[in-house]
Amino acid sequence: MRTKVSLGIDIGGTNIAYGVIDKEGKCVMTDSKPIKLFDTPQEFIVSLHQEIEERLATLDADLIGVGVGAPDGNYFTGTIEHAANLNWKGRIPFTELLRETFALPAFLTNDAKAAALGEMIYGGAKGMKDFAVITLGTGLGSGIVVNGQLLYGHDGLAGEVGHTIVVPGGRACGCGRRGCLETYASATGIKRTACELLAKENAPSRLRDIPYNEISSKMICEAAHEGDAVALETFRYTGEILGTALANLVAILRPEAIFLQGGAANAGDLLFAPTQEYMEQNMLFLFKEKVRVLPSSLPSNAAIYGAAALVWNELKQS
Amino acid sequence: MRTKVSLGIDIGGTNIAYGVIDKEGKCVMTDSKPIKLFDTPQEFIVSLHQEIEERLATLDADLIGVGVGAPDGNYFTGTIEHAANLNWKGRIPFTELLRETFALPAFLTNDAKAAALGEMIYGGAKGMKDFAVITLGTGLGSGIVVNGQLLYGHDGLAGEVGHTIVVPGGRACGCGRRGCLETYASATGIKRTACELLAKENAPSRLRDIPYNEISSKMICEAAHEGDAVALETFRYTGEILGTALANLVAILRPEAIFLQGGAANAGDLLFAPTQEYMEQNMLFLFKEKVRVLPSSLPSNAAIYGAAALVWNELKQS
Numbered sequence: 001m002r003t004k005v006s007l008g009i010d011i012g013g014t015n016i017a018y019g020v021i022d023k024e025g026k027c028v029m030t031d032s033k034p035i036k037l038f039d040t041p042q043e044f045i046v047s048l049h050q051e052i053e054e055r056l057a058t059l060d061a062d063l064i065g066v067g068v069g070a071p072d073g074n075y076f077t078g079t080i081e082h083a084a085n086l087n088w089k090g091r092i093p094f095t096e097l098l099r100e101t102f103a104l105p106a107f108l109t110n111d112a113k114a115a116a117l118g119e120m121i122y123g124g125a126k127g128m129k130d131f132a133v134i135t136l137g138t139g140l141g142s143g144i145v146v147n148g149q150l151l152y153g154h155d156g157l158a159g160e161v162g163h164t165i166v167v168p169g170g171r172a173c174g175c176g177r178r179g180c181l182e183t184y185a186s187a188t189g190i191k192r193t194a195c196e197l198l199a200k201e202n203a204p205s206r207l208r209d210i211p212y213n214e215i216s217s218k219m220i221c222e223a224a225h226e227g228d229a230v231a232l233e234t235f236r237y238t239g240e241i242l243g244t245a246l247a248n249l250v251a252i253l254r255p256e257a258i259f260l261q262g263g264a265a266n267a268g269d270l271l272f273a274p275t276q277e278y279m280e281q282n283m284l285f286l287f288k289e290k291v292r293v294l295p296s297s298l299p300s301n302a303a304i305y306g307a308a309a310l311v312w313n314e315l316k317q318s
Numbered sequence: 319m320r321t322k323v324s325l326g327i328d329i330g331g332t333n334i335a336y337g338v339i340d341k342e343g344k345c346v347m348t349d350s351k352p353i354k355l356f357d358t359p360q361e362f363i364v365s366l367h368q369e370i371e372e373r374l375a376t377l378d379a380d381l382i383g384v385g386v387g388a389p390d391g392n393y394f395t396g397t398i399e400h401a402a403n404l405n406w407k408g409r410i411p412f413t414e415l416l417r418e419t420f421a422l423p424a425f426l427t428n429d430a431k432a433a434a435l436g437e438m439i440y441g442g443a444k445g446m447k448d449f450a451v452i453t454l455g456t457g458l459g460s461g462i463v464v465n466g467q468l469l470y471g472h473d474g475l476a477g478e479v480g481h482t483i484v485v486p487g488g489r490a491c492g493c494g495r496r497g498c499l500e501t502y503a504s505a506t507g508i509k510r511t512a513c514e515l516l517a518k519e520n521a522p523s524r525l526r527d528i529p530y531n532e533i534s535s536k537m538i539c540e541a542a543h544e545g546d547a548v549a550l551e552t553f554r555y556t557g558e559i560l561g562t563a564l565a566n567l568v569a570i571l572r573p574e575a576i577f578l579q580g581g582a583a584n585a586g587d588l589l590f591a592p593t594q595e596y597m598e599q600n601m602l603f604l605f606k607e608k609v610r611v612l613p614s615s616l617p618s619n620a621a622i623y624g625a626a627a628l629v630w631n632e633l634k635q636s
Contacts, residue, residue, distance in 0.1 A: 160569040163569045253471055253476055254472050
């Protein structure tokens with residue numbers, strides 16, 4: 001019997017990654033291209049179609065659909081709308097273009113929602129009906145699953161947990177307001193916290209020799225592993241803010257588990273331990289010690305799995 | 319053709335109210351009894367069954383099911399569990415008792431979730447698939463509807479918006495923590511705010527002559543209507559806390575509208591105006607001026623409508 005496979009596309013600011021994955025999570029091909037190679041989305045789609053056709057001809061597999069995860073991707077309309085960090089501008093009818101070229105069902109959602117589906121179909125959330133995935137990258141994205149379905153809200157844009165205000169009057173956020181969760185809990189937030197602590201504390205730190213623009217959350221993670229006091233306190237504080245926010249999220253949603261994905265989640269216990277600790281400390285008694293904060297169990301190219309999972313999820317439901 | 323009707327029961331700390339309501343919201347009978355008349359839930363149910371049988375015999379109506387809204391009611395188990403303010407103690411298998419006596423489908427949920435269904439089936443949320451109902455009584459309850467379904471979470475206890483912490487280290491809450499939304503935004507919260515302002519400000523106020531235990535949110539409302547500065551500032555502050563919290567709730571859920579029900583919502587514009595104002599002021603740009611804060615359009619015995627609506631909602635889905 002020929003295997004059924006799904007094509008998952010992850011559109012990032014720099015690269016477009018894609019992969020062909022079967023229902024069990026076996027990735028039969030994967031690749032990545034710089035987005036700047038393509039002046040228009042049409043150019044990319046035509047080139048991708050040709051590549052996939054050629055590759056599938058050598059495989060015993062039938063492509064059943066195309067799924068896309070994209071920043072500012074709107075599930076309801078299938079469009080990518082004015083994504084701040086893409087060089088394709090305006091309102092792009094992405095699923096329409098895919099359907100025309102591939103003659104297959106095509107679906108699109110934002111990257112954090114795709115991440116949640118990836119976790120549900122292929123990862124640690126298999127069998128869960130209520131959970132949340134928090135992606136800690138440049139910002140904080142979230143994909144929330146309620147009763148087995150993604151939470152889209154009235155216009156497809158629900159799940160902006162990163163833009164809940166957790167410190168009134170706090171750090172300036174890209175959204176124009178102050179104190180949003182993502183200004184504290186994200187790769188950028190971790191860097192901002194480290195910088196704040198360099199100013200506030202007198203402890204020696206290797207971070208004092210690196211310009212702000214060059215500090216990364218990965219460097220802070222390495223410094224913490226070497227015992228750097230500023231770096232260690234940075235992760236404790238990040239966990240305090242994130243854990244406290246997650247306790248409030250649990251009071252509203254009562255998920256079975258919360259998964260942390262994305263670059264900053266690679267800090268592992270440095271981040272997970274204080275996050276779980278402050279979440280429990282601030283948790284309503286009803287939910288104490290009932291909600292796990294878990295790492296993703298997906299491969300490092302999780303976003304492709306999420307995009308491919310969108311197809312399985314949609315075709316299951318129809 | 320005989321009319322189909324549903325029996326809705328609202329179990330409160332003092333009274334049990336019930337009513338027989340058709341799908342269009344016509345209430346064909348309603349009554350209320352002090353809960354202390356019944357030593358056990360069985361006694362109440364047998365007495366209610368007899369009364370309803372007699373009343374329905376005179377009406378051209380078929381009862382299709384029984385719905386119950388109760389504090390600490392658990393939808394998944396159909397039980398009322400250790401409700402702090404009921405004189406029936408322990409774990410009460412309420413829907414089981416109802417099914418045995420009425421020989422009809424019976425459903426139970428907590429009072430705020432029933433309120434949301436009442437708004438969806440009979441009230442202003444007709445046709446909406448994503449909305450929230452906030453009940454402002456002694457505490458703050460919430461019923462959240464996502465994609466046309468009540469948000470129950472992993473164990474049926476989701477929707478504890480009243481227990482999200484909005485002022486870290488703030489007012490002591492009945493849940494054992496500090497700064498929960500319901501310690502500010504509820505009838506009790508309004509009274510606490512007034513008391514705090516009596517201490518903080520020097521403005522004359524008629525509230526200064528009333529002991530704390532006798533002040534009610536209704537009195538504060540009346541004082542505000544007479545221009546009492548402390549009472550007016552009480553409602554502004556309540557709206558600031560509630561509106562800011564609702565902006566965060568919108569970022570997560572993106573509802574079409576938020577309904578405020580319950581005693582404290584009777585303050586009308588005194589509460590609605592600052593709530594909407596501070597919600598907009600703190601709203602993520604994506605959702606600005608898109609989410610309405612609305613009063614309930616249900617009759618004053620809204621809780622009975624909510625309980626009756628549970629039956630229509632369940633039988634529709636099965």
